[in-house]
Amino acid sequence: xxxxxxxxxxxxxxxxxxxxxxxRERKNERIKELVQRGDRSVQDILSADRxxxxxxxxxxxxxxxxxxxxxxxxxxxxxxxxxxDLIVTIGGDGTLLxxxxxxxxxxxxxxxxxxxxxxxxxxxGGRKGRVQSAIVAALEGRLRRxxxxxxxxxxxxxxxxKRVLNDALFCHKSxxxxxxxxxxVDGVSEEHKSSGLWVGPAAGSTAAQRSAGGxxxxxxxxxxxxxVREPYVPPDGHYRFCRGTIKNxxxxxxxxxxREGRIFIDGPHVVHEVTIGRELVFRRSPESLTLxxxxxxxx
Numbered sequence: 001x002x003x004x005x006x007x008x009x010x011x012x013x014x015x016x017x018x019x020x021x022x023x024r025e026r027k028n029e030r031i032k033e034l035v036q037r038g039d040r041s042v043q044d045i046l047s048a049d050r051x052x053x054x055x056x057x058x059x060x061x062x063x064x065x066x067x068x069x070x071x072x073x074x075x076x077x078x079x080x081x082x083x084x085d086l087i088v089t090i091g092g093d094g095t096l097l098x099x100x101x102x103x104x105x106x107x108x109x110x111x112x113x114x115x116x117x118x119x120x121x122x123x124x125g126g127r128k129g130r131v132q133s134a135i136v137a138a139l140e141g142r143l144r145r146x147x148x149x150x151x152x153x154x155x156x157x158x159x160x161x162k163r164v165l166n167d168a169l170f171c172h173k174s175x176x177x178x179x180x181x182x183x184x185v186d187g188v189s190e191e192h193k194s195s196g197l198w199v200g201p202a203a204g205s206t207a208a209q210r211s212a213g214g215x216x217x218x219x220x221x222x223x224x225x226x227x228v229r230e231p232y233v234p235p236d237g238h239y240r241f242c243r244g245t246i247k248n249x250x251x252x253x254x255x256x257x258x259r260e261g262r263i264f265i266d267g268p269h270v271v272h273e274v275t276i277g278r279e280l281v282f283r284r285s286p287e288s289l290t291l292x293x294x295x296x297x298x299x
Contacts, residue, residue, distance in 0.1 A: 008069075008083050008084045008085040009068055009069030009070060009071060009084055009085060010063060010068055010069065010070050010071070010084060010085065010086045010087075010088055010135065010139075011071050011073065011081055011084040011086070011087045011088070012059055012063070012070055012071065012072045012073070012087075012088045012089075012090060013073050013074075013075050013077075013087065013088070013089050013090070013095065013098075013099045014056055014059075014072060014073070014074060014075065014089070014090040014091060014095070014114075015052070015074075015075050015090070015091035015092075015094065015095040015098075015114075016074065017045075017048055017049040017052045017053070018045055018048070018049070019035070019045045019046060019048070019049035020049060023035065031045075044118050047115075047117070047118070048115045048117075048118040048119075051114060051115035051116075051117065051118070051128055052090075052091070052114040052115050054128065055090055055112065055114035055115070055128040055131065056072075056090055056114070058128065058129070058131045058132070059072075059088070059090055059112070059131050059135075060072070061132070062131050062132035062135055063135070065132065066132065066135060066136060066139070068139065071084070075089075075091070075095055075098045075099060076098075078102070080102075081099075081102050081103055081104075081107065082104060082107070084107060085107075085139065086107075086108055086109075086110065086135070086138050086139060087099065087103060087107055087108070087109045087110070088109075088110050088111075088112060088126075088135060088138075089109065089110070089111045089112065090112045090114050091112075091113075091114050091119075092113055092114070092115070092119035092120065092121055092124065093111075093119070093120060093121060093122050093123050093124070094267065095111070096109070096111040096123045096124070096165075097123075097165055097166055097266045097267060098266075098269075100150075100163060100165045100266075100289050101161075101163045101165075101266070101270075103163070103289060104287065105286075105287045105288055105289070105290070106290065107290065108138065108145060108290045108291075108292050109289065109290065109291050109292065110125055110126055110134060110135070110138045110143065110291075110292040110293065111123045111124040111125060111126070111291070112124060112126040112127060112128070112131055112134065113126070113127040113128065114128055115128065116128055121295075122206065122207075122295070122296070123203075123291065123294065123295075124295070125143060125291070125292050125293025125294060125295065126293065134293070137293075138292050138293075143292040143293040144292070144293060144294070144297065145290050145291070145292060146219055146220065146290070146291050146292075146294040146297040147220065147288045147289070147290055148165065148201070148202070148203045148219065148220075148288055148289045148290075148291055148294070149201040149202055149203070149221065149222050149223075149224075149284055149285070149288055150162070150163050150164055150165050150201060150203075150284075150285040150287055150288060150289055151164040151165075151168065151199070151200060151201050151224055151282060151283070151284065151285055152164070152282070152283050152284065152285040152286075153168055153263065153265065153280065153281070153282055154280070154281040154282075154283075155263075155272060155274065155278060155279070155280055156278055156279055157279075157281075160263075160265075160272055161265050161270070162285045162286075162287055163285060163287060163289070164200065164201070164265055164266055164285070165201065165203050165204065165266060165289060166200055166201075166203060166204035166207060166208075166266045166267070167198055167199065167200030167201075167204040167207065167208055167209060167266065168198075168199050168200060168263055168264065168265050168266075168282065169196055169197070169198055169208070169229075169263065169264045170196055170197045170199070170254055170256075170261065170262070170263045170274060170280060171195060171196025171197070171229070171261070171262060171264075172196070172258050172260060172261060172262070173260045173261070173262045174260070175195070177258075177260075178193050178194070178195075178232065179192075179193070179194055179195060179196045179197070179258055179261065180192070180193050180256075180257035180258050181197070181254050181255060181256050181257050181258070181261075182254070182255040182257065183197070183226075183241050183252070183253070183254055183255075184252070184253035184254070184255070185241050185244065185246075185252060186250070188240070188241075190239060190240055190241050191257075192228060192231060192239060192241075193231070193232040194228045194229055194230055194231040194232060195229040195230035196228075196229045197226060197227070197228055197229065197254060198212050198214070198225075198226065198227045198228075198229060199224060199225070199226045199252060199282045200224065200225060201217075201221075201223075201224055201225075201284070202217035202218060202219055202220070202221035202222075202223065202225075203219070203289075205217040205225055206296070209225055209227055212227040212228075212229055213227055213242075213243060214227040214243055217245075219294060219296050219297040220297070222247075222248040222284055223245040223246060223247055223248065223284075224245065224246040224252065224282060224283070224284060225243070225244070225245050225246075226241075226243065226244060226245075226246065226252055226282070227242070227243045228241070228242045228243065246282070246283070246284075248284050249284070250283070251281050251282060251283040252281070252282040252283075253279060253280070253281050253282075254279070254280040254281075254282075255277075255278075255279050255280075256274045256275065256276055256277065256278050256279070256280070257276060258274075258275075258276060259275055259276045260273075260275070261273070261274035261275060261276075261278075262274060263280060
């Protein structure tokens with residue numbers, strides 16, 4: 001992707017800060033009151049907002065000075081992303097995850113951390129204060145590319161998502177309830193009671209998967225990993241499939257035994273009902289994501 005061939009331009013997908021959404025737009029009086037009195041629950045909300053707005057302004061200035069076509073879209077805009085040479089996300093990991101669901105294979109993505117003092121930015125190869133240099137390096141092909149495995153999820157034989165980058169959580173709709181299911185690994189079935197089941201590709205193995213007791217997979221791994229959350233193991237028994245990996249070409253099958261099950265895709269916003277008797281299948285997606293300057297891949 002050389003800069004001289006970049007007629008398609010750059011698509012910049014940005015989030016809105018919490019202050020923008022809850023105070024400026026939704027006029028939430030409770031949050032406004034907490035901010036005005038300096039309550040510690042919202043002590044960073046103003047500084048994070050300022051940093052984020054400054055980064056968006058920095059990005060607008062960058063595309064003007066570089067001389068490329070720049071299209072800015074709020075992340076909930078579902079307009080197609082095809083036809084661009086580069087996609088830049090401005091926010092944090094959540095913005096990258098949100099945008100990744102829209103990105104087909106082959107289009108490189110550069111994530112910019114817009115408020116580094118307030119955000120982890122695990123996927124971010126650029127940051128506030130260095131936006132122009134990061135975009136130029138991306139357009140000139142100087143940033144390392146990592147092809148991240150994404151996961152495909154099927155419900156009763158129908159693909160409900162094929163671009164899961166971080167993880168999926170199958171569980172009861174109430175976090176206080178027991179999740180009952182059958183898990184099938186390599187044709188062997190086992191009945192479980194637990195708080196749910198995490199399944200995801202390598203990109204998400206440093207997040208919830210790791211916190212639940214999984215291992216960190218190499219960034220380029222094509223495997224999926226599953227981890228049972230808080231398994232209930234009878235005193236006289238044990239579970240064979242509490243955690244493990246699914247190699248490329250294989251699938252993990254889960255058969256729901258709860259009436260009010262849910263599957264959450266890459267966070268809390270994409271949710272599907274999984275009632276009793278329905279089957280989930282998890283497998284490697286044929287569509288990888290090309291991420292530029294992924295920090296973990298460069299260590």
